Amino acid sequence: MKNAKISNAVINRLPRYRRYLLELQKKGVEKISSKEFSSLIGYTASQIRQDLNNFGGFGQQGYGYSVEGLREEIDAILGLDKEYRMVIIGAGNLGQAITKYTQTIKGGFKISGVFEKNKELIGNMLEGIEIMDYEDIVDFVEKEKIDIGIICVNRESAQEVADKLCFAGVKGIWSFARVDIEVPKHVALEVVHLSDSLHTLAYRMNDIKKSGTRKNKEDKKE
């Protein structure tokens, strides 16, 4: 794959392509042209061809894309053909919400443990997972070969938790802490600020009220 310097925009569009391909597969669609795909997903046909060419174009002229083939390729590109072992740090409201949510995500993402500093919560069960002592996280991550640490602690503790996870050897951090954190170059980081999405919605609502109609298409954050 010649994915030397693929922009975030492209990478962030891949999961969306994948969702549409899954829907097409469910409908029994076997192949699709970039034009048909364009009318579905809302990107231009040339954009779609460009995006997918980043990974060594799949489609054949005059034939279009094989829906299943393209989806499998994207799965492989995203690394969804692998298993990922995850830990969640923070068993408060945020951690409880994200644990519950993460369990609704399909694919090879498995929560191996939940960790918490608050002694009163340690030992309790959360979504069928025992809440363990944060003190033991480094040993656990090393022993269980954890790939991803999910940070659900408050802003004050987030960086310290990230440092500990990186030290313990996670390959990726998925952070829901309401502060931006820094990690070494060899660790992947994805920070989710769900409230940003709600704030954007508030903006759009007020924007519509002012102008009477919607100016932007949502769900396309390129």
Add this chain to the structure above:
Amino acid sequence: MKNAKISNAVINRLPRYRRYLLELQKKGVEKISSKEFSSLIGYTASQIRQDLNNFGGFGQQGYGYSVEGLREEIDAILGLDKEYRMVIIGAGNLGQAITKYTQTIKGGFKISGVFEKNKELIGNMLEGIEIMDYEDIVDFVEKEKIDIGIICVNRESAQEVADKLCFAGVKGIWSFARVDIEVPKHVALEVVHLSDSLHTLAYRMNDIKKSGTRKNKEDKKE
């Protein structure tokens, strides 16, 4: 405000600007230059000036931005100086997670009710809110003047729920359903696919493994 056609990229950056300004306020910083702001937030100084000029430039030459003033301006632009009444539809795992999560979001966003089709769940309490019958949602939204409907149902029901909410008169829909939905032009829509973020993380992890280092900065989805 001359926000005639402001791009999604700019709108999506505003909540991020706001978060940094809040941090600066907490630290007691009163003013900041676009240069200083740039080194903090990681956008170029000219990008920052450009973005903020969309809303009628705030900063004064040689003085920089008033941290509090700019934050209040952005709050007003985003509509965070208002109150929003919200309902959550779906009290399953996803709805439970999002209800819990939403209650951790600060500001004027209030959950007025949770609605569910499953008779076995109706009447139960969820995070201190009584789960009501989905049959009654239209009356409730009208009577309680609900602004935002949060969709936490499965992909099959999502569009039907969205239609009902729009019919009842919500101004915005925040959807966590794993399918894209359509709404009338006068309704704002923000669709969250949290799993996309996890899939992007998986990509970055595998990309780093291949190349040995990180190529992209995360948490900047322009």
